[in-house]
Amino acid sequence: MTTLIVLAVITGIILWYALHGRDWLKSKPWAQGFFEFIEPVEIFIYKKSETILVARSLQFLGAILTLLTWVGSIDITPIMPLVPEKYQPYVHAGMSFLPLVLNGLGAIVERLRNQTTKPIELVAVPDKVVAETPGLAQTIAKADEIKVEAVAETKVAVAVAAAEAKAA
Numbered sequence: 001m002t003t004l005i006v007l008a009v010i011t012g013i014i015l016w017y018a019l020h021g022r023d024w025l026k027s028k029p030w031a032q033g034f035f036e037f038i039e040p041v042e043i044f045i046y047k048k049s050e051t052i053l054v055a056r057s058l059q060f061l062g063a064i065l066t067l068l069t070w071v072g073s074i075d076i077t078p079i080m081p082l083v084p085e086k087y088q089p090y091v092h093a094g095m096s097f098l099p100l101v102l103n104g105l106g107a108i109v110e111r112l113r114n115q116t117t118k119p120i121e122l123v124a125v126p127d128k129v130v131a132e133t134p135g136l137a138q139t140i141a142k143a144d145e146i147k148v149e150a151v152a153e154t155k156v157a158v159a160v161a162a163a164e165a166k167a168a
Helices: 002-026 029-046 050-071 085-115 127-132 134-167
Strands: none
Touching: 002 029, 002 050, 029 050, 050 085, 127 134
16 A cells, blocks of 8 residues: 555656646756756656656556556555445456556557647637638648648757767
């Protein structure tokens, strides 16, 4: 049970960091040294994407819970008296599949983040409105085109900077 509490606290800290903490810390001058140190780690682990951080946290939590299930460290007997007897087999089965579900959710969230590249304001426009407004359709297509160009230019700039750093 202690292990689950520790995992819950760590997960809570990661969620706080992803949702509010990073932006809050970025606004504090005393935290700039922290970001100089942590930024390469953030880029390596989750590409500085809060969504990917949460997704990979879910995957990690699923892997840890799977490991704990294998070694028999997850004990749900304290909650079983609260569950009616006819539902207890389902609770045991659910606890067995919980790590797999968390890992799957993490993989789904990461895939969706890597797939979704448009701002929500563009995605949320109803298809009917786009179809009825040719100018809007052109604007959305132009935004998509600009995004593709920006990503390509960024990849080239990063490759050039890496080559220059390697040469130096």
